[in-house]
Amino acid sequence: MSNKQLEPLHIVIDFDSTFTKVEGLDELANIALQGNPKQKEIVSKIREITEKGMSGSYSFADSLRDRVALLSANRGHVDQLIAFLKGKISDSFNRNKEFIQEHAEQILIVSSGFKDFIVPVVQELGIPAENVFANTFNYDAEGNITGYDHDNLLSKDRGKVSLLQSLQLEGEVYVIGDGYTDYELREAGLANKFFAFTENVSRKVVVEKADHVVPSLDEFLYINGLSRAQSYPKSRIKVLLLENVHPHAVQAFKKEGFQVELLKGALDEAELIEKIKDVSILGLRSKTNLTKKVLEHPNAARLMCVGAFCIGTNQIDLAECENRGIAVFNAPYSNTRSVVELSIGLMVMLTRNIFEKSTRMHAGVWDKSATNSYEIRGKKLGLVGYGNIGTQISVIAEALGMEVYFYDTVDKLALGNAKKCSSLKELLNLADFVSLHVDGRKVNTNIIGKQEFSWMKDNVIFLNLSRGHVVEIPALVEAIKSGKVWGAAVDVFPYEPKTNDEEFINELRGLPNVILTPHIGGSTEEAQANIGEFVPAKLLQFMNNGSTYGSVNFPELQLPPLENAHRLLHIHQNVPGILAQINNVFAKYHVNIIGQYLKTTEKTGYVITDVAKEYSEEIVNELKLIDNTIKFRMLY
Ligand SMILES: NC(=O)c1ccc[n+]([C@@H]2O[C@H](COP(=O)([O-])OP(=O)(O)OC[C@H]3O[C@@H](n4cnc5c(N)ncnc54)[C@H](O)[C@@H]3O)[C@@H](O)[C@H]2O)c1
Numbered sequence: 001m002s003n004k005q006l007e008p009l010h011i012v013i014d015f016d017s018t019f020t021k022v023e024g025l026d027e028l029a030n031i032a033l034q035g036n037p038k039q040k041e042i043v044s045k046i047r048e049i050t051e052k053g054m055s056g057s058y059s060f061a062d063s064l065r066d067r068v069a070l071l072s073a074n075r076g077h078v079d080q081l082i083a084f085l086k087g088k089i090s091d092s093f094n095r096n097k098e099f100i101q102e103h104a105e106q107i108l109i110v111s112s113g114f115k116d117f118i119v120p121v122v123q124e125l126g127i128p129a130e131n132v133f134a135n136t137f138n139y140d141a142e143g144n145i146t147g148y149d150h151d152n153l154l155s156k157d158r159g160k161v162s163l164l165q166s167l168q169l170e171g172e173v174y175v176i177g178d179g180y181t182d183y184e185l186r187e188a189g190l191a192n193k194f195f196a197f198t199e200n201v202s203r204k205v206v207v208e209k210a211d212h213v214v215p216s217l218d219e220f221l222y223i224n225g226l227s228r229a230q231s232y233p234k235s236r237i238k239v240l241l242l243e244n245v246h247p248h249a250v251q252a253f254k255k256e257g258f259q260v261e262l263l264k265g266a267l268d269e270a271e272l273i274e275k276i277k278d279v280s281i282l283g284l285r286s287k288t289n290l291t292k293k294v295l296e297h298p299n300a301a302r303l304m305c306v307g308a309f310c311i312g313t314n315q316i317d318l319a320e321c322e323n324r325g326i327a328v329f330n331a332p333y334s335n336t337r338s339v340v341e342l343s344i345g346l347m348v349m350l351t352r353n354i355f356e357k358s359t360r361m362h363a364g365v366w367d368k369s370a371t372n373s374y375e376i377r378g379k380k381l382g383l384v385g386y387g388n389i390g391t392q393i394s395v396i397a398e399a400l401g402m403e404v405y406f407y408d409t410v411d412k413l414a415l416g417n418a419k420k421c422s423s424l425k426e427l428l429n430l431a432d433f434v435s436l437h438v439d440g441r442k443v444n445t446n447i448i449g450k451q452e453f454s455w456m457k458d459n460v461i462f463l464n465l466s467r468g469h470v471v472e473i474p475a476l477v478e479a480i481k482s483g484k485v486w487g488a489a490v491d492v493f494p495y496e497p498k499t500n501d502e503e504f505i506n507e508l509r510g511l512p513n514v515i516l517t518p519h520i521g522g523s524t525e526e527a528q529a530n531i532g533e534f535v536p537a538k539l540l541q542f543m544n545n546g547s548t549y550g551s552v553n554f555p556e557l558q559l560p561p562l563e564n565a566h567r568l569l570h571i572h573q574n575v576p577g578i579l580a581q582i583n584n585v586f587a588k589y590h591v592n593i594i595g596q597y598l599k600t601t602e603k604t605g606y607v608i609t610d611v612a613k614e615y616s617e618e619i620v621n622e623l624k625l626i627d628n629t630i631k632f633r634m635l636y
């Protein structure tokens, strides 16, 4: 990436809420007032004054005077603040440390905050103390802050303007900041451009005045053609997260600078077509269907990868995603344990008829009796589907003294003393408990219907925590009403409400000894937090270095980190000769290949090439023009 000549350029950067994520004085008050019963009140007063000053609705000099008067801080507090602020440097500044260090001489920190804490923090990224222009505190002999230097230009109204006038900088001056006082430099004709920095805070009055709004330092560097950590600023890449995925996921993407939108509920097809416009990364759970119709809509043209924040991926048209070069990832075992625990608990609740007893107790009925209450110990558990969940239930159920049998369409290793059945009928014939744990492929629709219920023992206990369409609901209702099924627990349904505001309508409502749960088998704090970390990590690996390890629809490649090279990712239809064509392009332009990786599925090929040379547009264009190319992208 060519680096624009910086020689005649000065970059003036604000400190509070720009270089760091927070306002230094607010945080100093927070530290100094620890243990003070009025801490909250005073800190919020200081915050209020800061905000008024920053948005230009209060004289700066008055705001500084009022805030320092409320502080009650000393040198020790300033030291604590420095340590705190070092951990609060804005993510995009940390990411671009190399640029900052390299051009430190041309970067000026101009702040109405205090050198006392600003200097040690900006020095972390290599900016020298003499390039920091800010106020200074006065201290008494005990080290208490007694005030500040009122002669300092930066303590006065329009202080930044006066300071810059006095500096008489030569060449272009670009100002990056989040406050109105930063914009004033442009207004006064002292800066050629003002960049409103919105990574930490966005103020309407400031944004409206800006030449450019930059959600990160990467964006500033990109706009100005300067060297940077991200080849294409992530603030330009949209991430859409649906169905209230865990906040960890939002943080993971925000930390890297992506533009993230989180929606609470699921979306139907039409809504998704609308919202997917310009989205590159999509996160969803079990209730949003990513269909062919959505994928082929021009709005979905930028989609690069999809994260299912759950185990099941039946809601996603995986084949169509593959055709379009979109890699799909899921969390294959982050909520397994939660489903297992609930299944075991439900079996106990059902055999003791606990829910009915509890409901009657709430109505004042004391019915102490052992009639129709049983232990699960010694009973036969029949597991349909012996995958991650089925096998874990098998182990725990056996530890509780159950006899475990299973049926799986694939030949599976029996754990412990579990016994394999050779047909579904054999399993259903012998089990006292039947629990379904098959995956949600279409072919599994209605695998349990009238006939299968007829094969079950009388008074069977039946559980479905897998997928709703796997069971024919009218047949289950019939089996419950006829007494064939003595108790049932159902967590998943052929149709599930999109949000918590929609009514749950199903024929199973109101039946005796039937526990209904709103698809919460995997909904524990632990599982959701795990998923919220696991899935973004996969998506970020794909975005940042091209790895597809763990993808459910894509050639899987685990790639080494990219060091001092460009990485070119070529996704194509799996037809003969593509690799040769790619390499012919490199040979034609005398580009030396440092590393090359290829993986294919029946339909798709994925070639990753690491090259040392500066890339040229011609190479990129020729690679894109190779017949049968689906997608092409470049990483540093
Ligand atoms: N209720 C919830 O909140 C919740 C949470 C997590 C997972 N799930 C669902 O639980 C199910 C199981 O999850 P998992 O992680 O164990 O999946 P898995 O893929 O590890 O296991 C599924 C097993 O079912 C077997 N199978 C598929 N079709 C079958 C059939 N017709 N008959 C017998 N065996 C069959 C497969 O061979 C596989 O061994 C999935 O449908 C998943 O979506 C539900």
Ligand SMILES: O=C(O)CC[C@@H](O)C(=O)O
Residues within 6 Å of the ligand: 285, 286, 287, 309, 310, 311, 312, 313, 335, 522, 523
């Ligand atoms: O959380 C969800 O929406 C789905 C949970 C579960 O069914 C899964 O597939 O992991």
